[in-house]
Amino acid sequence: MSFEDNIRKVVPYTPGEQPKRKVIKLNTNECPYPPSPKVFNALEDFDASHLRLYPDPECTGLVNSIADYYGRKPEEVFVGVGSDDVLSMCFLTFFAGKKPILFPDITYSFYEVWADVYRIPYKTIPLKENFDLDDEDYMIENGGIVIANPNAPTGVSEPLEKIEKIIKANHDSVVIVDEAYIDFGGETALPLIDKYENVIITRTMSKSRAMAGMRIGYAFGPEKLIKYLNDVKFSVNSYTMNMPALIAGEEAMLDKRYFEQIRDKVVATRERSKDMLKKLGFTFRDSKTNFIFAKHERVPAKYIFEKLKEHDIYVRYFNKPRIDDHLRISIGTDEEMDELFKALETILQEA
Amino acid sequence: MSFEDNIRKVVPYTPGEQPKRKVIKLNTNECPYPPSPKVFNALEDFDASHLRLYPDPECTGLVNSIADYYGRKPEEVFVGVGSDDVLSMCFLTFFAGKKPILFPDITYSFYEVWADVYRIPYKTIPLKENFDLDDEDYMIENGGIVIANPNAPTGVSEPLEKIEKIIKANHDSVVIVDEAYIDFGGETALPLIDKYENVIITRTMSKSRAMAGMRIGYAFGPEKLIKYLNDVKFSVNSYTMNMPALIAGEEAMLDKRYFEQIRDKVVATRERSKDMLKKLGFTFRDSKTNFIFAKHERVPAKYIFEKLKEHDIYVRYFNKPRIDDHLRISIGTDEEMDELFKALETILQEA
Numbered sequence: 001m002s003f004e005d006n007i008r009k010v011v012p013y014t015p016g017e018q019p020k021r022k023v024i025k026l027n028t029n030e031c032p033y034p035p036s037p038k039v040f041n042a043l044e045d046f047d048a049s050h051l052r053l054y055p056d057p058e059c060t061g062l063v064n065s066i067a068d069y070y071g072r073k074p075e076e077v078f079v080g081v082g083s084d085d086v087l088s089m090c091f092l093t094f095f096a097g098k099k100p101i102l103f104p105d106i107t108y109s110f111y112e113v114w115a116d117v118y119r120i121p122y123k124t125i126p127l128k129e130n131f132d133l134d135d136e137d138y139m140i141e142n143g144g145i146v147i148a149n150p151n152a153p154t155g156v157s158e159p160l161e162k163i164e165k166i167i168k169a170n171h172d173s174v175v176i177v178d179e180a181y182i183d184f185g186g187e188t189a190l191p192l193i194d195k196y197e198n199v200i201i202t203r204t205m206s207k208s209r210a211m212a213g214m215r216i217g218y219a220f221g222p223e224k225l226i227k228y229l230n231d232v233k234f235s236v237n238s239y240t241m242n243m244p245a246l247i248a249g250e251e252a253m254l255d256k257r258y259f260e261q262i263r264d265k266v267v268a269t270r271e272r273s274k275d276m277l278k279k280l281g282f283t284f285r286d287s288k289t290n291f292i293f294a295k296h297e298r299v300p301a302k303y304i305f306e307k308l309k310e311h312d313i314y315v316r317y318f319n320k321p322r323i324d325d326h327l328r329i330s331i332g333t334d335e336e337m338d339e340l341f342k343a344l345e346t347i348l349q350e351a
Numbered sequence: 352m353s354f355e356d357n358i359r360k361v362v363p364y365t366p367g368e369q370p371k372r373k374v375i376k377l378n379t380n381e382c383p384y385p386p387s388p389k390v391f392n393a394l395e396d397f398d399a400s401h402l403r404l405y406p407d408p409e410c411t412g413l414v415n416s417i418a419d420y421y422g423r424k425p426e427e428v429f430v431g432v433g434s435d436d437v438l439s440m441c442f443l444t445f446f447a448g449k450k451p452i453l454f455p456d457i458t459y460s461f462y463e464v465w466a467d468v469y470r471i472p473y474k475t476i477p478l479k480e481n482f483d484l485d486d487e488d489y490m491i492e493n494g495g496i497v498i499a500n501p502n503a504p505t506g507v508s509e510p511l512e513k514i515e516k517i518i519k520a521n522h523d524s525v526v527i528v529d530e531a532y533i534d535f536g537g538e539t540a541l542p543l544i545d546k547y548e549n550v551i552i553t554r555t556m557s558k559s560r561a562m563a564g565m566r567i568g569y570a571f572g573p574e575k576l577i578k579y580l581n582d583v584k585f586s587v588n589s590y591t592m593n594m595p596a597l598i599a600g601e602e603a604m605l606d607k608r609y610f611e612q613i614r615d616k617v618v619a620t621r622e623r624s625k626d627m628l629k630k631l632g633f634t635f636r637d638s639k640t641n642f643i644f645a646k647h648e649r650v651p652a653k654y655i656f657e658k659l660k661e662h663d664i665y666v667r668y669f670n671k672p673r674i675d676d677h678l679r680i681s682i683g684t685d686e687e688m689d690e691l692f693k694a695l696e697t698i699l700q701e702a
Contacts, residue, residue, distance in 0.1 A: 003525050003549050006448030006494050012585030015408055025404070034400035043595075048394050049385035051564035051599070053376070054557070057366055081432060084588045092468075097357030117443075117586035143357050174354050198354050206405070213402035213594040234363030235468035237435045243564040244394075244595040248402070 013113040016316050024339055026330040027314040029152075029181075029291050031210035033262040033333075036255035039211070039248045046247060055243045057234070062246050065253040066218050075223045076193060078230060079249070081240050083180055083204035083217030087146075088114055090200055090219065093232040094174035095120045099143035101173075104133060106323055107148050108178065120144075131156045131285055135165045145170055148178040150186045153318065153328040155287035157186040164189070167196050174225065176200045183208035183263055184270070185288025190220055197222050200229075207290055208263050209252045216241070216249040266290050270331045276341045277329075280348060291330045293323075299351040301327045304344070307351075311343040364464040367667050375690055377681040378665040380503075380532075380642050382561035384613040384684075387606035390562070390599045397598060406594045408585070413597050416604040417569050426574045427544060429581060430600070432591050434531055434555035434568030438497075439465055441551055441570065444583040445525035446471045450494035452524075455484060457674055458499050459529065482507045482636055486516045496521055499529040501537045504669065504679040506638035508537040515540070518547050525576065527551045534559035534614055535621070536639025541571055548573045551580075558641055559614050560603045567592070567600040617641050621682045627692045628680075631699060642681045644674075650702040652678045655695070658702075662694040 016028035034040075059079050067074040080086035091114040095101050100121040103111045115122040125137045131154040138145055145166060150157040167175045167189070177189045179201055192199050200221040206212035219229065233240065241249075252259070273292060277284065282294040296304060305317035305327055316328040331337070367379035385391075410430050418425040431437035442465040446452050451472040454462045466473040476488045482505040489496055496517060501508040518526045518540070528540045530552055543550050551572040557563035570580065584591065592600075603610070621638065628635065628645055635645040647655060656668035656678055667679040682688070 001523050003445070003495075003523050005523075006446060006450075006525065007579050008444050008447035008583055009579070010582050010586045012582045013589060015405070015589040018405055018407060028405055030405065031403045033403065035402050039402070040399045043394070043397065043399050046394065048391045048599075051386050051390070052382045052384065052561040054366070054369055054379055054381065054563040055566070056369060081588060081591055081593075084590070088587050093359050094354070095357060096359035099357075113586045117583060144354075172352050172354050172356075174357065210403040212405040212590075215406070215590055215593040228358050228360070231361050231363045232359055232468060234366075235361045235464045236439050237432060238364060238366040239435070239563075239566055240432055242432075242566040242593065242596055245593055248399075 008117070010113070010117050013110045017314060019314060024313040024332060024336045026332050026336065026340065027316045029207055029330045030212050031207060031262060031266065031290070032331070032336060033210055033265065035210040035248070036252050036258040038251040038255045038258070042247045042251040043244060046244065050243060055239055055241060055246055057238045059241050059246055062241065062249045065250045069253050069256070070190065070220070072220060073223070076220055076226055078219040078221070078226050079241060080217050080233070082206060082215040083178070083202050084110060085240065086202050086217040086219045087176070087178065089229055089233055089236070090176050090202065091115065091120060092118055093229050094176070094200070095144040097143035099141060101144035101146065102138055102142045103146040104151065106131065106154055108152050111146050127154070133158050133162065135162045138166045139169050142170065142173055144173045145175045146178060147175070148180065149189070150181045150289045152181065152289065153291070153293050153316065153323065154285060155289045155291060155293045156285045157288040160187040160189060164192060167192060167199050171196070171198055174198050174200060176202060178202050180204045180207060181289035184267055184290050193220055193222055197224065200225055205249060205252055209259060210262060211248065211252055214245050214248050216245055266331050269334050269337055273331060273337050276337070280341065280344050291328050293326050293328050295326045296348070299348055301325050303351060304347055307347040308343060313340055313343055359468065361468050362464070364461045368665060370665060374663040374665050375683060375687045376665050377683050377687065377691065378667045380558055380681045381563050382558060382613060382617065382641070383682070383687060384561055384616065386561040386599070387603050387609040389602040389606045389609070393598045393602040394595060397595065401594060406590050406592060406597055408589045410592050410597055413592065413600045416601040420604050420607070421541065421571070423571060424574070427571055427577055429570040429572070429577050430592060431568050431584070433557060433566040434529070434553050435461060436591065437553050437568040437570045438527070438529065440580055440584055440587070441527050441553065442466065442471060443469055444580050445527070445551070446495040448494035450492060452495040452497065453489055453493045454497040455502065457482065457505055459503050462497050478505070484509050484513065486513045489517045490520050493521065493524055495524045496526045497529060498526070499531065500540070501532045501640045503532065503640065504642070504644050504667065504674065504677070505636060506640045506642060506644045507636045508639040511538040511540060515543060518543060518550050522549055525549050525551060527553060529553050531555045531558060532640035535618055535641050544571055544573055548575065551576055556600060556603055560610060561613060562599065562603055565596050565599050567596055617682050620685050620688055623685070624682060624688050627688070631692065631695050642679050644677050644679050646677045647699070650699055652676050654702060655698055658698040659694060664691055664694055
């Protein structure tokens with residue numbers, strides 16, 4: 001017997017590299033543009049003397065701004081320290097049963113880490129060869145389901161119909177739809193929270209609202225599920241969101257126009273990047289996200305990944321079965337993508 | 352069978368009220384003074400365009416500043432979203448066994464909430480009649496121990512010798528010493544991390560560094576325990592600390608002089624408050640914290656609590672066995688305390 005026996009031992013998630021020197025960073029799906037000018041103003045106007053007090057534990061202003069934006073009730077909104085915090089709380093809250101939860105074999109790799117850390121049994125369901133999800137695979141007994149739509153790192157966007165079938169067929173499980181990338185395209189499941197009592201939708205301000213550094217995520221769900229989620233949140237940490245996050249998040253949400261502008265720019269660059277990557281000999285499923293998950297017809301992904309690093313361009317490579325021949329390339333500015341294409345041209349010629 | 356069966360149902364912690372209108376707020380042990388001017392400067396200088404990127408997941412600058420300040424290695428330091436986040440991670444990491452963990456019956460009431468949410472068996476050990484802790488009570492089989500020193504809400508500070516006895520006798524358990532209030536007095540157990548491999552010390556910037564609104568807590572421990580803690584942290588959320596927290600925390604840590612100034616002011620006001628409260632007929636154990644846990648010789652605590660609210664003065668009242676005759680009064684500015692004494696005088700005369 002030793003205290004070691006009482007320790008929860010886990011293999012943590014490995015986030016994409018955050019290099020400290022200046023590089024072209026296309027490896028963690030960040031937004032290439034700064035946040036809304038309203039965020040700058042709010043932070044400038046913030047009186048730091050307020051910091052002596054605890055922040056609003058209910059996050060009223062932020063929750064209300066999200067509810068307003070999407071035409072929902074505040075009671076249907078939950079907020080957290082990035083969608084990772086939101087998803088982690090969802091796993092802890094909704095997957096406390098004994099039956100295995102289900103998610104695809106190729107998806108956000110944090111799902112299995114959360115399952116491990118909270119000792120939740122799980123079963124991964126292989127995607128089809130082309131990375132499509134088969135809703136029929138989710139018609140088996142389970143303790144919960146998590147689907148990222150659009151999926152990461154594949155970029156594949158599933159039709160709402162398929163998602164709804166899964167939710168409908170699994171009324172005895174909570175189904176989490178992780179919509180981290182929904183703002184760049186794809187069909188949201190948000191209206192389904194009026195129709196089904198077992199669905200939670202998670203979102204983030206890290207990608208489309210250019211606020212990865214502020215750590216803000218949110219979720220929508222029927223009031224009852226949001227209540228359960230808040231009970232667990234208030235059992236873990238009463239004050240998860242600090243004052244700068246609360247004010248910046250609210251302002252980012254209010255600036256609809258700026259949000260649409262930068263989103264449209266990312267989407268335009270993505271569409272142009274698809275053409276360029278095709279010309280360079282890459283194949284990929286059509287992406288509705290802010291990244292492209294591509295495979296080269298001839299040159300191994302790992303080789304390209306390493307060579308790009310030598311050019312100070314970081315993309316994401318997953319050394320994992322079924323996807324180790326792919327690169328996940330975040331959409332940067334047009335200038336950054338041009339640098340990428342130039343480097344790829346050189347690398348592919350030399351290979 | 353329904354999805355309700357898979358839901359983790361809990362009774363959350365109730366934090367002290369955060370009234371939205373202006374009151375004299377002596378109910379959540381916040382600092383009455385603003386954070387260091389260096390924090391103001393750092394936030395003013397912060398370029399919000401960085402927010403588009405993820406923050407440093409290792410929190411290098413903040414961790415190093417804490418390590419430097421206390422003369423420890425960075426590998427012995429862990430940081431989180433307030434000491435609640437740090438403690439929550441500690442419970443999750445170190446108390447994964449089947450034997451009950453131990454903590455006093457009167458202490459920070461979040462301990463039993465964390466034990467509940469993580470389904471950790473626990474046993475509360477009654478403090479002595481005078482709120483002293485008896486180290487002999489902790490010489491029984493257990494899966495871990497948590498001691499707040501100084502204790503909250505009692506304010507009682509235990510000698511280091513007693514804490515060390517508990518750590519030494521329980522080499523098969525991790526012992527967490529919650530030192531949220533240590534900066535205001537009391538003997539820290541920090542040197543014990545060199546001597547024992549089973550001890551974790553937790554701290555916060557919410558009280559003595561006037562940064563409750565920024566959510567920064569930290570812990571010290573032997574490298575091995577800090578490694579386990581980080582593994583769990585990185586299995587829950589890679590990026591818990593946002594950019595403003597990272598820079599503000601570092602600056603607050605560097606400004607030793609300001610920290611000592613405001614701490615000394617709080618301590619001086621506390622000592623004066625003790626005299627005043629005694630004159631008003633209150634009794635209390637000597638406090639080395641930024642609050643006083645006091646009982647009136649004649650008038651019930653609940654009555655005083657409610658009357659003070661009518662005077663727009665908020666203190667904390669716990670409607671719980673053994674302590675429902677006490678009020679926990681945070682130390683405010685001298686002016687705020689004078690208002691309190693004036694109001695108390697009126698209330699007690701009328702009672």
